[in-house]
């Protein structure tokens with residue numbers, strides 16, 4: 129009879145968090161098994177960044193109706209990248225009538241890192257100590273000083289291009305060279321400055337400098353600008369080019385793709401986790417694997433779904449849910465409030481090649497950061513992401529009327545001058561925004577119970593949206609932009625793909641699921657290291673913080689095991 133393998137750690141998911149956990153733990157001598165629900169990725173076949181529309185039968189749009197038929201919720205999926213995303217037909221979830229939630233998901237080795245936007249910002253104490261600042265919600269159980277060394281490590285490891293901007297609420301880090309602003313972006317910066325607003329280069333996880341020695345197999349960015357379709361030279365950070373190869377090189381990682389985790393199995397006597405039950409994605413065979421520790425890193429809501437589905441005698445409400453907070457405090461950023469037009473002085477200029485920079489500009493948060501910027505109508509804040517460049521394809525031509533020679537002249541006139549910006553804003557964490565296992569017993573294609581999501585915006589978000597609509601117009605007008613569109617509708621929760629919360633960390637086991645090291649209060653050998661652990665969403669993109677927290681959780685595990693506490 130073959131001996132049952134007990135791994136030092138089981139890791140669920142191979143995206144940003146799971147990949148980092150695999151690298152960090154294997155380098156410290158752990159034998160790990162990574163269970164990944166999706167298929168393996170083949171960069172040569174799957175990364176289509178250099179495929180031109182003329183090479184494609186449908187000119188890059190795909191066969192008519194594919195999105196409506198298979199992937200109607202996967203809003204950011206294009207025909208070039210849709211194999212990274214789930215099929216909605218196989219991955220249902222439910223919502224309440226009139227309360228939409230748009231759940232964009234990846235199910236493939238590498239997860240969403242294969243096609244993410246790469247924006248990598250640090251949180252500051254304005255975010256970690258948000259309750260101290262404005263009285264709402266809860267502070268995080270950690271301070272900026274505690275996580276700072278891990279931000280340093282995460283940035284140095286993944287490679288982040290950026291500028292040292294000296295803003296206390298958006299701490300600087302260890303950066304590769306920033307990408308320069310285009311002409312149009314510099315004009316916006318000059319206009320914004322008149323209003324006391326900053327315009328900075330985005331901080332992006334892509335190699336703008338020479339790869340460091342640990343970045344084996346990665347090349348400097350060549351600015352093709354198609355990062356959303358996968359980067360086949362490894363210039364952008366993703367798990368398959370960065371963390372997973374280093375974990376594999378230790379000889380201590382076993383990666384099992386096509387393993388859809390159903391639940392965590394606990395020891396009947398101790399109540400501690402002893403393994404994981406999963407379904408083979410292809411054969412539908414049910415299997416169990418065993419480990420001393422479980423890292424749950426399947427992405428915010430998939431992780432919480434696994435925990436809620438892990439019911440046992442000792443954990444009747446789901447694993448780690450003695451507080452009753454598991455599933456609660458779901459948040460996402462909202463976007464959708466946008467403005468744009470044309471930079472007057474750039475019309476009709478000789479076109480310059482600004483295609484491929486893959487960045488744009490950012491107006492960092494300027495509301496509620498100090499006494500002077502305090503708002504009466506809302507707490508917290510938002511930032512703007514924008515761009516002004518002459519692209520390869522004149523997309524703006526769609527909005528120009530006419531035909532023939534006059535039409536071409538108009539397109540040519542405006543082709544060199546487009547500019548726009550859109551909001552990314554913080555949503556408040558509230559108990560009543562939550563997920564549960566669908567009471568109607570809906571299951572996915574593998575027979576696993578799905579989530580029902582209950583979420584909606586509050587007045588605070590609506591007030592913030594109103595303010596953002598006004599301030600973006602002010603900025604563009606101060607820059608002399610001919611504004612052709614403005615306003616819009618707030619995006620539904622989920623759409624910005626920064627969903628976090630639902631297994632929050634905290635010092636008090638009665639009001640939180642995890643301690644400050646991402647370790648479960650109730651079950652000491654379970655760590656939840658993805659966005660589920662967040663107490664609030666700030667207005668910055670979350671992935672750099674997920675990576676830093678994952679590294680910190682791994683170091684804590686190692687120390688705790690040395691002390692004999694786990």
Ligand SMILES: Cc1cc2nc3c(=O)[nH]c(=O)nc-3n(C[C@H](O)[C@H](O)[C@H](O)COP(=O)(O)OP(=O)(O)OC[C@H]3O[C@@H](n4cnc5c(N)ncnc54)[C@H](O)[C@@H]3O)c2cc1C
Nearest residue numbers: 141143144145165235239240245246247389427658669671
């Ligand atoms: C188009 C797009 C743009 C984005 N832009 C940015 C950005 O600019 N900046 C930023 O910070 N963030 C951005 N994000 C979000 C970012 O990708 C995520 O925050 C990040 O990938 C989360 O890491 P994760 O490890 O939690 O999840 P993922 O990277 O999604 O990885 C989770 C993994 O778990 C696997 N999995 C799921 N369920 C199971 C299961 N039951 N069993 C086994 N495995 C499972 C999945 O297949 C996946 O591989 C963007 C996302 C998208 C899609």
Ligand code: SF4
Nearest residue numbers: 349350352353355359
């Ligand atoms: S722009 Fe750079 S990071 Fe993006 S796909 Fe091209 S080479 Fe990769």
